[in-house]
Amino acid sequence: MRIDNAPSGEIRADGLRIGVVTAAFNAPVTDGLKTGAVTYLKEVGAQHLEIIDAPGAFELPLIAQALATSGYDAVVCLGAVIEGDTDHYEHVAHRASEGLMRVQLDTGVPVSFGILTTRKLADALARSGPGRHNKGREAAEAAVRAALILRDITPPPSPTADST
Numbered sequence: 001m002r003i004d005n006a007p008s009g010e011i012r013a014d015g016l017r018i019g020v021v022t023a024a025f026n027a028p029v030t031d032g033l034k035t036g037a038v039t040y041l042k043e044v045g046a047q048h049l050e051i052i053d054a055p056g057a058f059e060l061p062l063i064a065q066a067l068a069t070s071g072y073d074a075v076v077c078l079g080a081v082i083e084g085d086t087d088h089y090e091h092v093a094h095r096a097s098e099g100l101m102r103v104q105l106d107t108g109v110p111v112s113f114g115i116l117t118t119r120k121l122a123d124a125l126a127r128s129g130p131g132r133h134n135k136g137r138e139a140a141e142a143a144v145r146a147a148l149i150l151r152d153i154t155p156p157p158s159p160t161a162d163s164t
Contacts, residue, residue: 013046013144016074019067020049020140023079023115025056029124033078033114036134040141041076057081057115058092061099068109073151074143075103078136079115080124093117110146114139 018041022034034051041049050072054063057079064075077100083089096115104111114136118124127135 011044011141011144011148013041013044013147015048016046016144016147017048017072018046018050018140018143018147019052019064019072019075021052021054021060021063021067021075021077023055023057023060024053026080026082026124029080029082029116029121029128030078032125032128032130032134033080033116033136033139036128036130036136036138037076037078037114037140040137041144044144046144054079056092057096060096060115061103064100064111065103065107068103068107068111072109074110074112074147076112076136076140076143077114078139080128081115081117082121082124083119089117108150110143110150112139112143112146 020034020037022030024030038051050067052063054060060077060079064077067075079096081089081093093115097113100111100113116124116127116135
């Protein structure tokens with residue numbers, strides 16, 4: 001069954017274990033992202049959610065890795081890195097992005113990138129507000145879709161030779 005182009009109303013997350021990890025830093029933005037993600041996940045029937053608050057975006061890869069190696073089918077990572085007066089913004093955004101990619105490639109578990117990287121707080125707030133264009137919602141949908149695709153292409157375990 002192909003689901004990669006199915007409308008979101010046809011996607012079901014029943015039976016999936018999904019972690020949602022949200023950076024607490026920039027909470028006015030990240031709280032909106034988390035609300036968008038969790039709302040979407042409940043709409044598509046996710047019942048096994050683990051919701052974790054991380055200190056900041058830099059810590060997201062480590063927590064995502066712990067979830068991915070603990071039997072979760074997908075991990076949604078949410079954060080907001082907003083440019084300031086120093087180059088700290090670039091380091092955090094780049095390393096968090098690399099870390100999340102590494103986690104999903106190393107574990108085979110989808111880890112969605114829901115970290116906003118904006119130059120202005122107003123832009124981050126606009127992307128984390130309620131509605132269908134909430135980037136947390138989009139990250140959750142990407143994680144569910146990827147988990148379902150992987151479930152469809154992963155062969156079932158073969159019977160062991162000892163089962164005679």
